[in-house]
Amino acid sequence: MESHDAGPGRFGRLLTVGEVATRSGVAVSTLHFYETKGLIESIRSSGNQRRYAREVLRRVAIIKVAQRVGIPLSEIQAALSTLPQGRTPTATDWKALSEKWKDDLDARIRHLQDLRDHLDGCIGCGCLSIETCPLRNPWDMLSKQGPGPRLLDP
Template identity: 50%
Template structure:
């Protein structure tokens, strides 16, 4: 990336692509989704701020973690317009993602630890289910894999 590009009024899509590793078509896709807003220079060419590199990096990371474009768009919409987001802005934005990630981590650990045993789903096909979920007691807490959803066998009363 050439520092002259910044002084001439922003970065080209090629500069952004080179810096992020994204194809220009992907950058235009994210632009179409409202995740970044380039400006036009005096010649009418699309230009990007340096802060757009961070935006796109954030998009790539959060998408890789399974967040939807809509979730990412809503989060990025909370960043200030007209100025480069500060560290505090990014910390505020990331706190909601942190809470969601903490929940996902807890769920994944539970899945890892319980998937080979009874998960309270009502199938009663494993010998362990006869011990932990006799007569499908877990159904009293609702549908689905109750133990993976946070219920414990000791909290479930017989029907």
Template identity: 60%
Template sequence: MGERVLSVGQLAKRSGVKVSTCHFYEEKGLIYSTRNTGNQRRYHPEILRRISVIKAAQKLGVSLDSIKAAFATLPDGRTPTKRDWQQLSKRWQQELDERINALQRLRDSLDGCIGCGCLSLKSCPLYNPEDSLAKYGSGPVILDQRHK
């Protein structure tokens, strides 16, 4: 009898994500499957752990690109172990600390001008005469600069 594998439906049910999410993760190179003789995807049970790591990292605000880059550091594309998770999460702590600091600065300045360049607020301390901010890009360019 061969090694136990999961269909995409079984993987989705066990991991708590939709089938389309499994396909999306595979398309992005975050998980991988094999094909059976009927050309149907089959997943090794260890992929459940990969999806758990993806979901946990996403809840922390880690991007899929960052998760993929972290997975790429694992030997032979293996599924993260507990020790691997500890190392991966340390890498993301600085990124998360920076995001927390930016969000705190944003929270503390929400009552002021966001530097959107709209020219509509007469009392805006960052009034944008002659649309001088246009050379820096579209949207809230001052806000973006202030919160980096």
């Protein structure tokens, strides 16, 4: 984090951490956490207070949407690092980021649907029903693969 005068300068009007928190709907502590993870960045005023360029609001929105669909923060950080610093991410940027995550999301959706469809029939590692388990896990063959659920976890 560099130390800069918090005036308008080349960054335009800078936002305080409280303003970013209010406008983005996330806690100040969350913004600090995002910053430590390299998801967003601030500059420091001459009084050593964090100041954010306005483009951070769009980055926080992208982070929140990506988190909501289950993208790990490490993947979000890697994707955001491909964007140019100092400008608001565009709709084109978002399309590129979301395309990278689409296959992973589709795979997770299929996995969750499979879990849902088989949840009532087996816990995945043994039998709950004499009628069902001999067909899905005859002679407890899955126990050779180790303890825990086997059929429901890829």
